[in-house]
Amino acid sequence: MLLSVCIPVYNFDVRGLVFDLKREISVNGVDAEIILIDDASDEGFKNIHQILQTEVENFICLEKNIGRSRIRNLFQNYASGKYLLFLDCDGKITEADFLKNYTDFIQKHPDTDVIYGGRTVSVSAPDDDHYLRWKFSVERENLPLEFRLNKPYLSFQTNNFVIKKNVFEKVDFNPAFQKYGYEDLLFAMDMKSAQIKIDHISNSIVNNDLESNAVYLDKVGESVESLATMLKDKNLAEKLSEVKLVKLYSGLPFKPLFELILGDFTLKVLKKKLSKGRVNLRYLDLYKLGLLIKKMK
Structure with a gap:
């Protein structure tokens, strides 16, 4: 097996994504399997996903939520592919050759x-209540390939990436951090410390679930x-020293x-200004900086 598609699932309808992947596997003859691990979703989502039990290679349902890092590490126990492709459950595939683009790259670069493929969102702006997340994605996250190539580690995200299984067995996600935020950059910097190269290609997946501003x-x-x-641990702080917010905090002359x-x-x-959505992202930078100063006390 060349590729194991690994999708952590939590409170999101993943049927469309799974059926799109299955369709391409069939049409393009991709040597791939699909594995789902549900991180203790609500019963409503478990019920609608019953149909997927016979549609994928493996569908594991956890009784207790274990968080974003541990659930990704858990796929090592079930995946049989030489490479693991991690996709967020709220992703949407728009490329007919999405999987083939990855397998072709692997075959050309054994x-x-x-490999990180990138991400995008709808080109149309959403309503004001969902605008802030969309604006951040457009201006800060959905980076063009040429920019990502210049900053391969800082530009890495976990929504859509391939990793060789034996590499993932050596450098996986830090299980100490289960909540949302910066676990992807920490993982990237762990790879940088281990001198593991991250290749970037243009093979994006669409973020199909923009949160409300609140x-x-x-x-x-x-x-x-x-x-x-993370910053209170000196070893981790050094790895994250290149992160924009960390550089801003570290450079403050009189905290x-x-x-x-x-x-x-x-x-x-x-926060009240940001909740309106249509604001300059510098206000978000100030908000994050203020929160970090408060948390670092």
Whole structure:
């Protein structure tokens, strides 16, 4: 088996993604299997996914939620492919040769260890209530290939990547961090420390589930909390020193002054402004910085 498609599932209807993958496997004759692990989703999603039990190679349902890092590591126990392709469950495939693009690259570059294909969102702006996450994706995450090639580790994300199984057995996700945020960059920097090259290609998947501004801001808070925990570990802090927010925090000339300026009142004002959606992302940068200063106390 060349490729194991690994999809962690949590409270999202993954049927469309699975059937699109199965269709390409059949049409293009791709040597691939599909594995799903449900991280203790609500019963409603478990019920609608019953149909997938006979449609994929393996569908494991966990009784307790184990988080974003551990569930990805768990796929090593079930995947039989030489390479593992990790996809987020809220992804949507728009390329007819999506899997074939990866397998062709592997065949042309048999020494490749990790491949990141990229991500995108709808070109049409959503309503104001969902605008902030969309704007962040467009301006900060959905980077063109030429930019990603210049910063292969900082541009890496976990929504759509291939990794050789024996490499993943050596460098996997840090199980200490289960919440949302920065686990992908930590994983990338662990690979950088281990001198594992990340190849980048143009083979994006569409993020099919933009959160509301309120939900996204809650996730921003969770991500900054995770980052603060990482930075309190000197070994991890060194690995994350290139991250934009970390560089901004580390470069503050007089932190007590900024702690005062970006205190609780300012954070409330910024959050209220950001919740409207259509704002400059510099306000989001200030909000994150204020949260990080608070969490690092």
